[in-house]
Amino acid sequence: MNVARGILVLIFCTLFIASYFTNKYVLSILKFTFPTIFQGWQTSTGALLLLVTWKLGLVEINGFSRSAAFSQLPGSFLFIGNIYAGSKALSLLPIPFFFVLQNVSEVFAFLMVAVTHREKSSWMKLLSVCMLLGSAASLILYNPRFGPSGYTWASVHLFCVGAYKVFQKNTKTSHLSDLEEQFMNYVISALLLVSLAYSTGDLTGALDFPLLTSYRFHTGCLGSAILSFCLMLATVKLKNSLPQELCGVWCFLAKVLASGLSLYTFNTVLSPVTLCCVILNYTGEALFVYSDRFR
Incomplete structure (x- = not known):
């Protein structure tokens, strides 16, 4: 790997950890439990920043037809389910548990593609799928104190993430680039x-939030929006600079680093059983990524 790619990987991992930690801080430590407001702020800021960087010539977004935009609508709705349920789950679950359940989205996407494309799988892939499913199920069964709400929202999140991956794989004939897809999603x-914030009463609740005038809250929300946008750009750049299999490797390592550091940052305590579930899950993901790279 050359120096430029090494720097890109380092930036990606740093942004990945910082983004998840900032979101966790706002959602769990500050207890800002209004996902329509929080994600509405992040997506509107992301759309604005993407528009500004495009006008400045820092990123390339071409004009796209109405048909191409219409074809992205199902993906955009899945994206909304992804970020909304992800916020709810992240506010309730420790980061290692969140990633354990999020990793099951790979299983969902794999099974959908295997069925629709009738692809044969290696024994290594099937073993990794069993490890991912078994560890996630064991985590829910032996550590129920974060459920059912936390695990329910995590299940919705992993379903939307997996379905979005399948959607992207099956609709790559459209003429939308990754940044154009993301702009539509934003x-x-x-x-x-924003419209849901009015109808659900989240706007009223957010106005009564005790820390609304706190600099910690303002800094956390501003940082979460900027970091999420920068992570999106770094992810797109990584996908365009490295083979898909290598991108999976670095995403896996970023999750491991984030999970390990979160144990100290957020004072997370793991029992022997849950620690085994986390280790088994990450081993399964490593095997899943390995089978993709060396098939």
């Missing part, structure tokens, strides 16, 4: 989430 999400 705009539609911001519009829908």
